[in-house]
Amino acid sequence: MRAELPLMAWLAMAAPTACQRDERAVEAPALTAREYSERIASARAAVERDPRDRRAWIELGNDYFDTQRRAEAVEAYASALELEPDDPDVLTDQGIMLRELGAFDRALANFERANRLQPTHLHSLFNIGVLCASDLHDRARAVRAWRKVIDTAPGSPQAEDARRAIDELEGGAR
Numbered sequence: 001m002r003a004e005l006p007l008m009a010w011l012a013m014a015a016p017t018a019c020q021r022d023e024r025a026v027e028a029p030a031l032t033a034r035e036y037s038e039r040i041a042s043a044r045a046a047v048e049r050d051p052r053d054r055r056a057w058i059e060l061g062n063d064y065f066d067t068q069r070r071a072e073a074v075e076a077y078a079s080a081l082e083l084e085p086d087d088p089d090v091l092t093d094q095g096i097m098l099r100e101l102g103a104f105d106r107a108l109a110n111f112e113r114a115n116r117l118q119p120t121h122l123h124s125l126f127n128i129g130v131l132c133a134s135d136l137h138d139r140a141r142a143v144r145a146w147r148k149v150i151d152t153a154p155g156s157p158q159a160e161d162a163r164r165a166i167d168e169l170e171g172g173a174r
Helices: 007-014 019-027 033-049 054-066 070-083 088-100 104-117 122-134 139-152 157-172
Strands: none
Touching: 033 054, 054 070, 054 088, 070 088, 088 104, 088 122, 104 122, 122 139, 122 157, 139 157
16 A cells, blocks of 8 residues: 555655554554643653653653654653653654654664664664655665665564665655
8 A cells, every 4th residue: 555655655654653652653553632631741750759750751752643642742851861861762753753843864873873872673674764755855875775774684574664765765766
């Protein structure tokens, strides 16, 4: 299905996935607005009780991510990163939200840092490609990032997405 969509349309759908929840997201049913409100209130109460509760900051960021409350997600992830600055998943999720806010340089810095911390981190690599293709209009850099995804984990869903992205990008360049 994605292969039939224009590159930018399916990249926009493929990239925004919080790293910490990939496996659960496939299995878990979608939450209602009320359930998200309750989860957000619970996480906010947890961080007010204990501002050093990194897990609660991440959960709060993830729920803001899922409800498209981008600026609030960025702030919640920032609080988690203050407690543990070298978490590639949180850096990548924050980077996705920064990208959606139009802060492309900051988003790229997050993705690159996550990838330096964990060179096999597929989400950061894939999102470098998305950002470079969609927002920075740097096709060569996007293809390099996606080829690294393919080289790192050739049988992964991200490698399949990277192959499609490269095909679409190179087909669109003709």
